[in-house]
Amino acid sequence: MIKDAADFIAQEKLGPDALDPKLDFQAFKTAVASVKRNAKSVLMDQQIIAGIGNNFSDDILFQARINPSVRMDELSASALERLFLTMRKVLEAAIVSGAGSEEFVTRMPKGSLLPERKKGGRCPRCGSLLKMFKLGGRTAYCCPNCQNC
Numbered sequence: 001m002i003k004d005a006a007d008f009i010a011q012e013k014l015g016p017d018a019l020d021p022k023l024d025f026q027a028f029k030t031a032v033a034s035v036k037r038n039a040k041s042v043l044m045d046q047q048i049i050a051g052i053g054n055n056f057s058d059d060i061l062f063q064a065r066i067n068p069s070v071r072m073d074e075l076s077a078s079a080l081e082r083l084f085l086t087m088r089k090v091l092e093a094a095i096v097s098g099a100g101s102e103e104f105v106t107r108m109p110k111g112s113l114l115p116e117r118k119k120g121g122r123c124p125r126c127g128s129l130l131k132m133f134k135l136g137g138r139t140a141y142c143c144p145n146c147q148n149c
């Protein structure tokens, strides 16, 4: 499973892999901190960091409690660090859960946004109805209460 995920990321590779050990916080910060676009689009930009799709960008931002619409260059250093650590945690959990298989969403750790990422879905943390909107042409889900979106 880990090999499959790595192959998939390798095929799509343009920017450094999100889980590449060489992508430490400093490298992440260098890659994203000055990009004047919304956080979700930057995370999903395969030329900046490879391997983060639409669903996972939502879960990462949710776990980091960051509004997907906020501009990456306007995040504080502590928010950027939280985003980096959360990115690692969510993608590692996805690999362990067998990302790519049909039922992996149900095996994600408790509190994952992924099973709720649907019309009428609720925040796994506070129970609010999730907000759904278009951002950079992609569908974004976020909790208006936890992420101030």
Ligand SMILES: [Zn+2]
Pocket (backbone or CB within 6 Å): 123, 124, 125, 126, 127, 128, 143, 144, 145, 146, 147
């Ligand atoms: Zn919430």
